[in-house]
Amino acid sequence: DAGITQSPRHKVTETGTPVTLRCHQTENHRYMYWYRQDPGHGLRLIHYSYGVKDTDKGEVSDGYSVSRSKTEDFLLTLESATSSQTSVYFCAISERGGELFFGEGSRLTVL
Template structure:
């Protein structure tokens, strides 16, 4: 299994509060991705990174920001959480752009 961890695994927060999710890898892979999974939508890309300090938007990036200051860490921040951001968030990594390997997920509930 690819060495990917996500923290926290579960979080409940209130509307309007900032939230940061962390993805950590031990594979030294160049590419890292953040997805959200919602019923009926599969996995949708929020943001991705193709190197340290190199990030770009995915298809559902509104309300989210990311940072990657080290190869191994990719942070996803919800600046002001909303109920529509209640979801399961997955981080994924890829070395040469073929398969992506996913972390265990973070279940976020915004009340």
């Protein structure tokens, strides 16, 4: 299995609070991605990174920000969580833009 660790794996929070999800990799892959998974929608790209401090938006980026200060870490932040952001969040990594390897997910519930 690819060395990807997501934390926390489960989190319950209240509307309006900030939340940060962490993705840590040990593969030294260049590309990192954050997806959210919702029933009927498959996985939708939130943000991605193509290098340290190089990030860009995906198709559902509103309400999310990311940071990548080190190759191994990619952080996803919800500045003010809303109930619509209740979801399962997956981090993925790839090398040379090839196959994506996914982490085991972080389940976030916003009450």
